Amino acid sequence: MQKNLTFLLHIHPKKVSKASIRYTYTYGLGGMTALLILLQFFTGILLKFVYIPLPSKAYDSILFLQHQVLFGQYVRNIHHLGGVMLIILAFLHLMRVFFTEAFHPPVRSGNWIIGLCMFLLLMFSNFTGYLMPWDQLSYWAVTVVTNMFSYIPLIGPHLTGFIRGGTDVTGATLMNFFNFHTAIIPLTLIILMTFHFWKVRKAGGVAPPRPRSEKEKRLVSSYPGLVVREAVVALTLLAFLFILAVFKDAPMHERANPAFSPNPVKAPWYFIGIQEMLMHFHPFVGAILIPVTILGFLFYLPWIHYPKNNAGIWFSSPLGRKVAGVSALIALGLTPLLIIADEYWIHFNLWFPSLPSIISEGLFPVVFYGILFYLYLLFLRKRYHPNTNEIVQAIFAFFLMTYTVLSLTGLFFRGPGMMLMWPWQIAP
């Protein structure tokens, strides 16, 4: 038995700490992400046998797959749902790594950076796949999102042209996306994933948590301790996905019509928070400056000066857990208030009509929000006296909740003309 597991036993160290294989430490999220990536490759290859990446044929080839090919609809459902779950699981894995501080240099910082690159690649992979059905939903969502790139100063319009393969979303865009989706991204992912695993292995496994008992201080053999737990998580995930795919069909709307845009046009769910920010900030600020600043913060994270290396401890300390919770609650209350205030009462552009929009809709809202953010930090410092480890956890929790509320608003509370309304007032 042990012989057949040589491969798995090479991926893991021979012995791991008993505390680190507790289900509630990593939740097996990295492994689940890896498994889903492999499943996406497999189902993607099956789809390639039928799919034709031409505007005149793409839509019909998917209809053919769904109605004429044995299990065609089912394989498409698994690929679609797997793609959605992949982003969610990879993000949860990122959060696990973040909130257990498993990013400290020199051992884990490199893997944090590789992980971030993989996460961006996964989003890009999902986004390029989004266009494949060539229906109204995908065509216009891709038009909206690729348009966001044009707000990058100087290179923006060229970049949009490059991604689209011209000025509009056309057959050239479909071909570009197809090649990225089915060749360039999977290949890059495989390379990065191998490197990622190797670095976890080189670090001696995951950052060990503090043992809760004498028993947990022991080192145990990876097999069966870790491998069996991984098998349980993997089989549960597959069972869940395969059952869900029986009942939940991948979406397919009317054939793409470049002459008629639906109302509203929404970005894919993982970008919809950025689209919501465009409702409140100048496009350069909402689509570029804020996302790039947050990404910069994430990339720089391991090299901030921390008083302690608390790798392996959820939320860094009990106080870290508290300030992260308080921050999430503040963001949960504040963000909807600000969205409503901006929609109905705050109109910098009308109050200062002679100023350029980058000032009235860009600088002013940023300064306004910056002051509120500063007051929040001041409150945390005065009330809880957190150290840098805990403050970083708190800020991340704050922005995480803010982005979640923005995304939910965009998904469920924006109707025709992107007007703010109740979900039941919006036609399905």
Ligand code: HEM
């Ligand atoms: C996208 C595909 C990804 C795959 C397949 C993957 C896979 C894994 C696996 C299997 C582990 C070891 C077990 C575990 O922690 O669950 C791991 C650990 C790790 N991952 Fe990922 N990961 C991915 C993305 C990410 C992302 C987005 C980040 C963060 C930005 C990240 C950062 C790390 C770090 C720092 C470790 C070491 C954790 C520790 O030592 O405790 N990974 N990854």
